[in-house]
Amino acid sequence: MATTFASAFGLLARKSAAAAASPHHHHTSHSSHASHATRREHYCRNDYCRSYFWDVVPLNELFFIVNVVVMPSPPSLRRAARNPYMDLPDPRPASGPPPPGSADCFFGGLEDLGFFPDVWGTTDGVSNFTLIFSTRDGYMSRASFFQTRLQDCPFQVITFRERMTPLAKYTAISPASVSSRGSSMRNCVESAAAIVQWADLSTTMSISNVGEHMEGVSREMADRLSNTQWLTREPIERKxxxxxxxxxxxxxxxxxxxxxxxxxxxxxxxxxxxxxxxxxxxxxxxxxxxxxxxxxxxxxxxxxxxxxxxxxxxxxxxxxxxxxxxxxxxxxxxxxxxxxxxCPVSAFETAVDKYRSRLLQDSPGHTARVSSVHELNALLSVSADGKNQPSFTPTYPVIVKPTKGWSSECVSKVTKPQDLALAVEKATNRHGSSAVIEPFFDGPEIDVNFVLLKGEILFCEIADEPPCQADANDATVHDTFSPEALTLPSALPAYEQEIARTTLRDILVKLGFDTGIFHVEARMVNSSCEYREIAPGVVDLVPKAAPPPERPVCRLLEINARPPGYRVSVPSRHTYGVDYFAVRMLAAVDDMERLRMVAKPFSYASSRTPGAQYWSRLVYIPAPAVGTVTESRISPSDELKLRRPELAKHIVLAVDYTRPGQRIELYTDGARTYVAHMLVCSRVSRQEAIEVGNEVLANYQLGLRQD
Missing domain, CATH: 3.40.50.20 (Rossmann fold)
Known part of the structure; x- marks a missing residue:
């Protein structure tokens, strides 16, 4: 494409003076290079003139794009164009087709969409846009489709417009019709499904660099749009x-x-x-x-x-x-x-009962359920004559948790018998439910999110949950399993990820969960990986020095028949482009065609897991101390970004939970109290994402008044 751009820019440079001298001059020519067709135009309006060209780029059988590059007006004319409200005669007629030689293309169409001259017409830089087209007719599956697919694009988006409403009919135009001699930019704009305005390019860039930039834009659009359709062939019933x-x-x-x-x-x-x-x-x-x-x-x-x-x-x-x-x-x-x-009621009844779900993968005598400390003592008791032996003999360490519960509330790791009763008392006091006593599985903890359709895996994402307080060898019954971070994509080797996918999918389907979104927590026992410090202060999942003596197995911790919590759904939507809430609702109304559509991740293929646009790290910010939140003119997250701009460029999303005057405790309902969460990313490496996450955690400052 660089050659095409160079020739186009060369022509524009040669015609610039002539275009400025003749306001109604209109030059159109054609050039082809590989699968691209480039058009060059000039828009002149009295003493204001900009030259531009567009390039038609087929992405795949589903989409093509038109990249538009607009040169700045000549310096002598740019001063007159500073005022976007200047009263200039318009060469276009009030009605009817434009007269021969007039430039009814770029300006008219974009103006109608809100791209006014004060946005693009008076810039000193090189403006560039991308128009997105579908190659097929159909009905719009989702209004924010392109916005979702373009989120966190490495090329800065200045303005973005999707022209369609949900369920509306879209009529396609072909790449050939766009690149034909009779086509105009106005017609293209009116037929586009979406329009993106990118940040202006510097006029100091070489022609070659501009060409490389637009090639990069095209590759990026291909990675985001190549493997997913956004239109249905048949009308969509409103539900x-x-x-x-x-x-x-x-x-x-x-x-x-x-x-x-x-x-x-x-x-x-x-x-x-x-x-x-x-x-x-x-x-x-x-x-x-x-x-x-x-x-x-x-x-x-x-x-x-x-x-x-x-x-x-x-x-x-x-x-x-x-x-x-x-x-x-x-x-x-x-x-x-x-x-x-x-899905069947029986499946939900098992999933919400931690004891029944544990039995899906349990060995006899390894798990028990008690409703009180008194019942625990009876279960562990030995008769005076020694004839009645305990019906349950725990092998430490064990996990004690409420049968009914969520968010790691009142979950304890017990390493010695004398702490067991305390853990049971804590668990049974929460939600008025009984307590489950189960084995502690030693190995990396993972979150596995499935999108299933009739048992078929449409999308599966595995994320790593680094060790928390209770994972420590010297952890006490008072330490919690409250998460501290989440790293995507997983660093487990591919074969261990496949073991997790197959094991957990089979459990879900056997239980009756065959369609929808399911958030499953598990551990990889006998994994070939472990958490170690790989750099000062940076702990991550890396291969062990020696392979484990036994084959890795995936042990289920719990099933959540829903999307992960809204905090954990955010990294998936940003990293992979999959919206779990959309999946959940489409499954609930039995819209299988659109469910399959929204479950498509990006098509990136790199050292990361296929589909991930970057490495990401979800950082939970725990309450730093007990106190009352003080007044502040900006939120702690915004303050951090202003104070540390080098971190801000990696922060995808930041959400503060607190408000001035709010009382903050260290623990809430048996779990750590969080005051914010942030999602950070790196396109360089997983280690960089973790390092940035650590810096964010260390530098987040919440103003608290000690009462």
Whole structure:
């Protein structure tokens, strides 16, 4: 492409003076190079003139793009163009086709889309745009498709426009029609599915470098668009979906509401009266279609109350889902009663019960369930005459956790018998549930997220969870399993990742979970890798000095029949381009075609896991001390970015949880209290991502007043 760009720019340079002298001069010529077709145009408006050209680049059988490069106006004319509101005569007629020789191309079309002259017309740099086209007709699967695929692009995006609404019809044009002699840029703009304005290039760049830059843009677009379709062949039926429990705030709920809106799904919220989404404010109406106030008390009547609310709603409901662990069984029961898509109730009943899910992969006598310390003592007791032996003999270390629970709440590692009763008491006091006593599996912990369709793995992502407090050899019963970070993609060797995928997928499908998104936590026992310090202060998963004596096995820790929590869903969406909330809702309304579409990751092929656009590190920021949050003009995350700009360029996303005047404790519900999370990335190496994450953690400053 460099040769094509060089010839195009050479022609532009030679014609610049003539174009400036003749405001209505219009030059069109054609050149081909490989699979590209380049057009050169001039737009002149009285004393304001810019030369530009476009290049048609086929990406694959699904998409092609048009890269547009606009040269700055000559210095003598640039001063007159500083005022974007200057009163200049327009060579185009008020109506009808443009007269011969006029330049009805780039300016007119982009102006209609909001690219006004004050954005691109008066720049001293070289403006560049990319127009995206589908090669096929069809119906739009998702409104924010291109925005999702372009997130965190290494080329800086200044302005981005998607022209289509969800479910709308798109009519394709061919690359040949764009590059034909009769085509104009205005026609291209009007037919484009999306338009990207990139950061201006410096006029000091060589022609060759400009060509290389645009080649890089084209490669980047290919990696993001090559393996996924965004249009369905048949019209998409508009559907309505009910969400049970509307999420506690906009941080946790925002990605859900945005996904529903982009998919063209009408969202109905079912929750207790007084929920923040109940009032019919203009903002709330953007998040949901309706709010059905319902008593959500977790008793025997909650299923009937939800069904009654749905039946009373005047519009049809096509699906129902929840992201709240304690309502999985309830919602599946409602779905079955109303004939809505769902996995079996029995599968959810097993998944939410940590004891029953442990038995899916257990050896006899290794796991026990007790409802009290008294029951524990009876289980461990030996009769005075020695005839009655203990029915359960734990092999330390063991894990003690609530049968019903989440977020590592009240989960303890017990290394000595005298601490067992304390751990059981802590677990049984949480959620009023019994406690599970199970083996501690020594090995790297992993999060495995599956997108399944009738048992087929559409997408599987494995992330590494570095050691936490309770993983230490000298950990006590008071140390927690609260996560400290998450690193993507996994550093486990490919064969161990395949063991994890196969083992955990088979468990899910056997249980009845064959379609949807599932977040599974596990450990690799006898792994060939271990965590070691690889640089000062940098601990990561690396190969052991000697291979393990036994074959690696994957041990299930727990099944979450939902997307990972909103914090952990963020890295997947950014790293791979897969939106788990969209997957969850499409499965709930039985839209299998679009589910397959949204489960496609990027097509990057490099030293990283295929599909990942970079290495990423999710950093949890724990409360530094007990106290009350002080007033500040900016958030701690924004303050960090301003203070450390070299870190800011790696920060993909930062979310602060605290507000001034809020009381902060070190622990909440038996788990560490977090005050923020940040996602950082590196396109250089996994080690750099970890190092940046460590720096972010060390430099985050939350103002606290000691009471």
């Amino acid at each position: 309505r979906i009910a969400l049970v429990r509307g999420r506690p705030d906009i941080n946790t709920g925002g990605p859900v509401y945005q996904a529903a809106r982009s998919l063209g799904l009408d969202l109905v919220i079912i929750d207790d009266p007084g929920h923040w989404l109940q009032p019919n404010t203009s903002y709330n109406k953007q998040c949901r279609e309706a709010f059905l106030a319902t008593d959500m008390t977790e008793d025997a009547g909650v299923v009937n109350r939800i069904i009654k609310s749905l039946n009373a709603y005047p519009l049809p409901i096509h699906g129902i889902f929840t992201l709240s662990d304690n309502f999985f069984v309830t919602v599946a029961t409602v779905a079955e009663a109303m004939g809505l898509p769902t």
